[in-house]
Amino acid sequence: MLAIPMHPHIxxxxxxxxxxxxxxPSARLPDRFRAATLVKLSELVCQYGLGRTGVCAAEGCDRVYADTSRAGRRRFCSETCANRTNVAAFRARQQAGPRPQSG
Ligand SMILES: [Zn+2]
Structure with a gap:
């Protein structure tokens, strides 16, 4: 288990x-990032629940994300994964051909 040195101060x-x-103040930079990330993720979960964190929905990506947006609809770890997924969906629709007209 990773022990993160904590010492909250102003x-x-x-x-x-x-x-x-x-x-x-004497902590190494990685431990400073770990401590701040731990606190901020805890605040996000306490305020919004676990629904604001998740694993990226992109094919082949297992990165996690924390959704701090107002809408709370994030599904991807990055714009790169969102764009790659949207492009793949667009190409799949193109290969499937035109949608049948309704009515
Ligand atoms: Zn991703």
Missing amino acids: ADHEPHGVHMHYAP
């Missing part, structure tokens, strides 16, 4: 001004 430095730090 910091005040450029360019952010007054803000929270979550790791001890």
Whole structure:
């Protein structure tokens, strides 16, 4: 198990001004990122539930995402995966031929 050193405290430095730090000041940069990610993901889950996190819906991608958008409809880890999936769906529709007219 990975132990992440935590030491929440208020910091005040450029360019952010007054803000929270979550790791001890002596922590290595990867542990600072881990501590901040842990806290921010926890806040997201507490505020919106687990529905705001997930695994990318793109074929062959197993990356995870955290949806901080207002709408909360994210399905992909990145624009690259969203575009690749949309292009594949478009090509599949093109190969299937024109849709039958209704009415
Ligand atoms: Zn992806």
